[in-house]
Amino acid sequence: MTEALSGAPRVAWTRRLSWSRARRERQIDRTIRAIPWVLGALFGAVAVHLLTILALPTLWPSAPYRALAAPLPLGRISILPRPGPDSGGAAFPDPFAVIALCRFDLSKGSARILAQADGVHPFSISMRLTDGTIFYSGNDRDTPSGRFNIRIVTQKQADAEDVSQNSGDEAAPTPGQSGATDDELRLASPNLRGFVVFRVLASREEDYDAARSALATARCATEKPSP
Amino acid sequence: MSGLKALPLATIAALALGSAATLASLQGGPGFGAVRLGAWTSWPQVGDSDIDPYARASLAVDGALPLGSREGVVLIATTDDEGAPLDARCDYRISGAAPAARFWTLSAYDVDGRLRPNLAHRHGLTSATLLRDSDGDFVIEAARGARPGNWLPLGEKSRFVLILRAYQAKTSAIGDAYQGMSVPSIARSECS
Numbered sequence: 001m002t003e004a005l006s007g008a009p010r011v012a013w014t015r016r017l018s019w020s021r022a023r024r025e026r027q028i029d030r031t032i033r034a035i036p037w038v039l040g041a042l043f044g045a046v047a048v049h050l051l052t053i054l055a056l057p058t059l060w061p062s063a064p065y066r067a068l069a070a071p072l073p074l075g076r077i078s079i080l081p082r083p084g085p086d087s088g089g090a091a092f093p094d095p096f097a098v099i100a101l102c103r104f105d106l107s108k109g110s111a112r113i114l115a116q117a118d119g120v121h122p123f124s125i126s127m128r129l130t131d132g133t134i135f136y137s138g139n140d141r142d143t144p145s146g147r148f149n150i151r152i153v154t155q156k157q158a159d160a161e162d163v164s165q166n167s168g169d170e171a172a173p174t175p176g177q178s179g180a181t182d183d184e185l186r187l188a189s190p191n192l193r194g195f196v197v198f199r200v201l202a203s204r205e206e207d208y209d210a211a212r213s214a215l216a217t218a219r220c221a222t223e224k225p226s227p
Numbered sequence: 228m229s230g231l232k233a234l235p236l237a238t239i240a241a242l243a244l245g246s247a248a249t250l251a252s253l254q255g256g257p258g259f260g261a262v263r264l265g266a267w268t269s270w271p272q273v274g275d276s277d278i279d280p281y282a283r284a285s286l287a288v289d290g291a292l293p294l295g296s297r298e299g300v301v302l303i304a305t306t307d308d309e310g311a312p313l314d315a316r317c318d319y320r321i322s323g324a325a326p327a328a329r330f331w332t333l334s335a336y337d338v339d340g341r342l343r344p345n346l347a348h349r350h351g352l353t354s355a356t357l358l359r360d361s362d363g364d365f366v367i368e369a370a371r372g373a374r375p376g377n378w379l380p381l382g383e384k385s386r387f388v389l390i391l392r393a394y395q396a397k398t399s400a401i402g403d404a405y406q407g408m409s410v411p412s413i414a415r416s417e418c419s
Contacts, residue, residue, distance in 0.1 A: 057284055124295070
């Protein structure tokens with residue numbers, strides 16, 4: 001009787017111990033089996049992060065190319081609305097800057113950019129890719145007499161022109177033709193598509209319309225490759 | 228954990244963590260390489276082709292058109308000289324000298340990038356119209372109510388951002404070249 005009374009709790013205690021050990025082992029087992037999934041989720045998170053960072057500049061709705069340049073027809077300059085609290089256009093606009101955009105697509109031919117600064121209003125031009133990367137910028141004091149004559153080509157087109165000119169090919173562009181002029185700056189764009197930003201500055205808000213008129217002579221055209 | 232149960236969980240966790248990391252990385256300005264000058268911060272690399280992917284993503288989300296390196300330098304202030312966030316319930320005295328440049332402008336914006344509506348319909352000041360002392364230094368009073376002299380209206384919403392654009396600045400876009408650049412101080416005066 002005494003043995004029976006003292007043995008029962010011991011058996012129960014032993015059973016509880018083995019049950020608890022089994023539970024702990026099951027937990028360890030589950031944890032070990034979850035490790036690859038946790039690592040997979042972490043690698044996946046890194047991949048999602050990198051992909052979104054790389055994709056945002058072209059896919060985000062308010063990205064400058066997508067919001068402002070993509071709707072524009074090729075080879076036409078479009079002046080953005082005057083900046084104001086209720087105007088659209090880019091965020092953080094300078095209220096003293098007149099901004100015009102022109103979209104280019106080099107698969108259709110090279111892009112010719114012509115502009116003449118008036119010498120009164122600071123004038124600058126920048127070339128941007130669809131992801132917003134600026135691959136060239138210049139101002140009116142960088143150019144002869146404030147005149148911009150820029151031709152945007154692909155690297156392949158630039159190489160072909162160089163080979164053609166070096167070999168003395170008669171078909172190579174000569175000054176006055178669409179290929180090259182004395183004051184022309186040829187730029188090789190890293191990508192086929194992008195946009196040009198023209199920026200003219202007004203000295204005060206009342207001077208805005210005068211600054212805007214400095215863009216009247218600006219041109220942006222697609223030049224078909226010569227046959 | 229069986230594979231069937233774990234796969235959707237791991238996918239959801241990856242998407243949530245990755246997106247959260249992206250959102251977190253876009254806070255606090257465009258990318259790496261910020262140059263701090265007093266209360267002002269500039270990101271010189273955003274105007275060149277060596278811009279980093281985080282800066283590109285941040286600018287895309289903001290919807291801003293940054294200046295090219297040959298166009299000028301942009302300096303942004305979200306706090307005063309003491310590090311307190313700019314608040315339109317306070318008046319600010321912006322004084323000293325601006326970066327050497329052909330032309331510069333100073334404007335106030337909402338934190339979402341809009342110019343601030345104000346009764347004067349005045350959205351900034353330029354170097355061409357500023358009143359200066361004999362040394363060429365200036366004092367700008369940034370306040371909701373009109374002030375004599377160089378007044379920058381702040382509008383009604385409390386939080387705001389100041390942007391100083393130095394066009395055709397006499398510096399290169401290399402961060403080190405910013406050392407010694409003159410920037411105006413931003414001192415808070417009275418608050419309502």
